[in-house]
Amino acid sequence: xxxxxxxxxxxxxxxxxxxxxxxxxxxxxxxxxxxxxxxxxxxxxxxxxxxxxxxxxxxxxxxxxxxxxxxxxxxxxxxxxxxxxxxxxxxxxxxxxxxxxxxxxxxxxxxxxxxxxxxxxxxxxxxxxxxxxxxxxxxxxxxxxxxxxxxxxxxxxxxxxxxxxxxxxxxxxxxxxxxxxxxxxxxxxxxxxxxxxxxxxxxxxxxxxxxxxxxxxxxxxxxxxxxxxxxxxxxxxxxxxxxxxxxxxxxxxxxxxxxxxxxxxxxxxxxxxxxxxxxxxxxxxxxxxxxxxxxxxxxxxxxxxxxxxxxxxxxxxxxxxxxxxxxxxxxxxxxxxxxxxxxxxxxxxxxxxxxxxxxxxxxxxxxxxxxxxxxxxxxxxxxxxxxxxxxxxxxxxxxxxxxxxx
Amino acid sequence: xxxxxxxxxxxxxxxxxxxxxxxxxxxxxxxxxxxxxxxxxxxxxxxxxxxxxxxxxxxxxxxxxxxxxxxxxxxxxxxxxxxxxxxxxxxxxxxxxxxxxxxxxxxxxxxxxxxxxxxxxxxxxxxxxxxxxxxxxxxx
Numbered sequence: 001x002x003x004x005x006x007x008x009x010x011x012x013x014x015x016x017x018x019x020x021x022x023x024x025x026x027x028x029x030x031x032x033x034x035x036x037x038x039x040x041x042x043x044x045x046x047x048x049x050x051x052x053x054x055x056x057x058x059x060x061x062x063x064x065x066x067x068x069x070x071x072x073x074x075x076x077x078x079x080x081x082x083x084x085x086x087x088x089x090x091x092x093x094x095x096x097x098x099x100x101x102x103x104x105x106x107x108x109x110x111x112x113x114x115x116x117x118x119x120x121x122x123x124x125x126x127x128x129x130x131x132x133x134x135x136x137x138x139x140x141x142x143x144x145x146x147x148x149x150x151x152x153x154x155x156x157x158x159x160x161x162x163x164x165x166x167x168x169x170x171x172x173x174x175x176x177x178x179x180x181x182x183x184x185x186x187x188x189x190x191x192x193x194x195x196x197x198x199x200x201x202x203x204x205x206x207x208x209x210x211x212x213x214x215x216x217x218x219x220x221x222x223x224x225x226x227x228x229x230x231x232x233x234x235x236x237x238x239x240x241x242x243x244x245x246x247x248x249x250x251x252x253x254x255x256x257x258x259x260x261x262x263x264x265x266x267x268x269x270x271x272x273x274x275x276x277x278x279x280x281x282x283x284x285x286x287x288x289x290x291x292x293x294x295x296x297x298x299x300x301x302x303x304x305x306x307x308x309x310x311x312x313x314x315x316x317x318x319x320x321x322x323x324x325x326x327x328x329x330x331x332x333x334x335x336x337x338x339x340x341x342x343x344x345x346x347x348x349x350x351x352x353x354x355x356x357x358x359x360x361x362x363x364x365x366x367x368x369x370x371x372x373x374x375x376x377x378x379x380x381x382x383x384x385x386x387x388x389x390x391x392x393x394x395x396x397x398x399x400x401x402x403x404x405x406x
Numbered sequence: 407x408x409x410x411x412x413x414x415x416x417x418x419x420x421x422x423x424x425x426x427x428x429x430x431x432x433x434x435x436x437x438x439x440x441x442x443x444x445x446x447x448x449x450x451x452x453x454x455x456x457x458x459x460x461x462x463x464x465x466x467x468x469x470x471x472x473x474x475x476x477x478x479x480x481x482x483x484x485x486x487x488x489x490x491x492x493x494x495x496x497x498x499x500x501x502x503x504x505x506x507x508x509x510x511x512x513x514x515x516x517x518x519x520x521x522x523x524x525x526x527x528x529x530x531x532x533x534x535x536x537x538x539x540x541x542x543x544x545x546x
Contacts, residue, residue, distance in 0.1 A: 311444055313470035348442030385423045387448035387466040403440030
């Protein structure tokens with residue numbers, strides 16, 4: 001069977017919009033173009049109704065009430081609003097925030113900014129499996145702690161943090177708990193009440209919806225969470241996020257959420273099967289490859305592997321008809337290898353050798369087999385020209401060698 | 407990232423991949439870079455003791471496509487050159503030949519270091535180590 005190239009296997013970066021999502025959105029560009037804030041004519045009413053439907057669809061995906069959903073421009077804004085909004089609103093109660101070193105930049109950099117403004121931030125380390133230690137979390141809490149922000153699933157390695165356990169600790173200590181659930185929402189079951197989370201960031205384009213729209217869940221009861229708005233204006237979204245609502249985007253996000261809720265179990269079962277097939281094929285065809293992060297606590301469609309002795313960018317060059325990401329420094333503007341992989345303590349060399357595979361709704365078995373075969377060929381070829389592989393095969397322990405670091 | 411056609415050609419058809427016997431007195435070996443920096447080059451030259459001309463050159467590189475191309479090109483250029491001519495190869499020559507973008511200039515620097523290290527090793531073996539080259543020696 002002919003495979004259409006290039007193959008997309010980077011579903012953590014973004015996902016294509018589901019055609020059913022696009023179909024739902026289209027009338028709202030032209031026919032129903034009203035401003036959801038126009039209260040005095042049917043154009044506005046139609047738009048508002050569509051937004052209300054979407055709000056319910058998004059709320060249903062995470063077990064929330066529709067009134068607890070605030071639409072934003074995406075998860076970066078949601079993370080900013082949650083963290084800065086809480087920090088500003090609860091400043092009198094305390095100035096301490098707890099997060100983790102493997103969080104997305106939208107959380108880390110937001111916390112860094114707050115540090116400049118006098119807040120104190122604890123960045124919890126992670127264990128070798130990518131998960132935080134609950135003891136570390138407990139020890140970090142002080143009477144000044146106002147917020148814990150720990151992501152549900154990591155964007156690079158796909159590991160799932162113990163959110164329910166963190167939620168229980170936060171509840172016990174009466175500290176607000178925010179989670180960036182961008183990679184998890186729509187992919188694995190997620191219920192705000194079971195997990196005891198107070199704020200949740202989600203994004204439409206990671207779950208087969210359009211780009212440029214996201215949401216923040218803000219708990220209304222037990223406790224009622226208050227946020228200082230970060231964008232001032234017409235007082236939209238219960239005063240928490242001003243700005244004319246992106247009705248088409250919101251409709252798309254709602255439809256995407258509904259589809260994820262209905263198809264999650266089937267998608268997850270199919271994708272974890274394909275993901276395991278990819279992993280098994282690679283492990284059969286190659287020695288010295290390592291899965292980064294917990295295998296057990298992992299999103300069904302995620303796989304991050306380090307191919308020892310082979311540098312990530314040269315690997316990507318060899319599979320240039322496959323779209324994946326690497327933790328290699330050479331693929332990033334900063335020339336620094338992935339801070340997430342470094343945090344696992346696997347060593348910078350393995351961070352340079354990593355590939356992130358993200359499978360999704362349209363990934364096929366043929367594609368998985370093609371990618372596995374191609375990688376085995378390329379890794380084998382690159383190892384033949386790798387001085388590190390040669391040294392390792394000669395029995396040299398690379399970690400004890402003295403390198404001239406520049 | 408867009409690669410020049412020459413980088414792609416060297417990546418897909420690397421010249422002179424392999425190893426020469428390290429113990430041979432006429433072989434000089436240079437090993438530069440570090441795994442945690444994302445690139446390590448091993449470059450070897452085999453010098454004809456009678457003529458002082460490099461008869462053979464081999465490389466192995468752990469690194470990005472530009473690092474592989476820089477070292478592959480270096481081995482091509484080394485063959486047929488005398489030891490002193492080899493030392494005259496500059497990283498800027500490699501940058502120009504491969505059209506390396508600014509973020510990849512370090513790959514060419516590493517290739518120049520590898521040449522100097524290999525020649526330095528050869529000279530040391532020949533008992534005429536040049537102290538100026540000693541800094542380019544691999545510490546491994």
